[in-house]
Each structure stands twice: as structure tokens, then as C-alpha cells.
Amino acid sequence: MAKLYFKFGAMKSGKTTDLIKTYYNYYEKGMNVLIMKPGDDKKAGKNIQSRSGAELHTNYVIPSHGNIYLIIANHILNVENIDCILVDEAQFLTEAQVNELAAIVDNFNIPVICYGLRADAFTNLFPGSQRLFEIADVLEELKAVCRCGEKATFNLRLNRINGELIPVFTGEQVSIDGIDAEYDSVCRSCYMKLKRKNENK
Numbered sequence: 001m002a003k004l005y006f007k008f009g010a011m012k013s014g015k016t017t018d019l020i021k022t023y024y025n026y027y028e029k030g031m032n033v034l035i036m037k038p039g040d041d042k043k044a045g046k047n048i049q050s051r052s053g054a055e056l057h058t059n060y061v062i063p064s065h066g067n068i069y070l071i072i073a074n075h076i077l078n079v080e081n082i083d084c085i086l087v088d089e090a091q092f093l094t095e096a097q098v099n100e101l102a103a104i105v106d107n108f109n110i111p112v113i114c115y116g117l118r119a120d121a122f123t124n125l126f127p128g129s130q131r132l133f134e135i136a137d138v139l140e141e142l143k144a145v146c147r148c149g150e151k152a153t154f155n156l157r158l159n160r161i162n163g164e165l166i167p168v169f170t171g172e173q174v175s176i177d178g179i180d181a182e183y184d185s186v187c188r189s190c191y192m193k194l195k196r197k198n199e200n201k
């Protein structure tokens with residue numbers, strides 16, 4: 001039986017690098033891999049780009065409330081069979097879209113591997129991640145390292161003000177890395193210390 005996977009981690013935990021590696025593992029065996037990502041991620045347009053600069057073309061950018069089940073059913077019917085589906089930036093999926101991915105796994109017997117952030121810059125789960133934690137078959141944490149050497153699990157949002165990067169602790173949930181804001185992945189202890197420092201200013 002195919003499975004629904006959620007590989008999660010903080011920023012810079014190598015999610016996209018892992019996705020690209022997985023893609024080539026299937027590709028080299030002559031298998032058809034479909035790559036999708038939600039449309040909210042403006043980074044690199046239709047492409048998926050890792051920090052090391054490696055890039056892959058996505059087959060589908062998923063519209064905000066697009067039905068993924070219909071996209072895949074249509075692809076199988078009119079284009080070709082699919083051996084595996086990779087979803088980048090899965091935190092931006094809706095709850096309904098994660099349910100659709102689960103139905104794809106169960107009804108078409110296609111493994112779906114989702115990559116995404118656990119929580120936003122204010123320590124709250126993203127809707128897509130929450131649903132994946134609830135229903136995925138396999139959860140795997142990809143690890144990032146904090147500036148202090150501990151495991152980084154929190155995403156610190158940084159705004160550039162007068163050339164200096166200042167941590168921010170309020171704002172919109174979605175602010176795309178490298179476009180609207182910058183990020184650093186930190187451990188909980190460092191995150192809380194910076195937050196207290198910010199509040200005492």
C-alpha cells in the first residue's frame with residue numbers, strides 16, 4: 001500500500017534538497033514523478049529551488065482552493081500514469097487539499113511525499129502542516145541547526161531595517177523567504193530569549 005508522508009522541518013533543514021534527491025532516485029529508475037507546489041509560494045516562480053541553487057520544474061502549481069484530486073485524476077486519464085507525487089511547501093495547502101492527497105494515496109495507490117514547515121514565525125502550526133500531522137502515515141523530521149549548536153525547530157523572521165536584520169514577532173502568517181522577509185532557524189530557547197529582548201525594548 002502506498003503511503004502519505006510528511007517530511008517537516010524548520011527553514012534551512014534541507015527540505016528542498018531532499019525533495020530533489022528523491023526526485024532523481026525515482027527518475028533514475030525510469031519512474032514518473034510529478035512535482036507540485038501551492039501557488040502561495042512565489043519563490044522561483046514555477047520552479048523548485050534549493051539553497052544550493054539546484055532547481056526542478058514543477059508540473060503543477062496548485063491554485064489556492066484548487067482540487068488536487070481532480071488535477072491528478074485528469075493527469076492519469078489524459079497524460080500518463082504517476083509513480084510518485086512530491087509536494088513542496090506543503091504547509092500552504094488547505095485542510096481539504098491534504099484530505100485530497102490522502103484520497104489519492106488510497107484510491108490510486110500512489111505514494112505522496114509532502115515537504116513543509118512545522119510552524120510559522122510566531123510558533124503556530126500552518127493549516128497544511130496541521131492536517132498532515134493529523135493524517136499522514138509517516139512523519140519524518142529534517143533537522144536544522146541553531147546558531148548556538150542546538151537543533152533548530154523555530155523560524156525566526158527578520159526584517160531588514162537600515163541594513164540591519166531585526167527579528168519580528170508579529171505580522172502576517174505568510175511572508176515568503178527572500179522576497180518579503182528573511183528567516184533564520186533557531187532553537188526554542190534562542191527564539192524565546194530574542195522574543196523577551198524584543199518585548200523589553
Ligand SMILES: [Zn+2]
Nearest residue numbers: 146148187190
Ligand atoms: Zn539556539
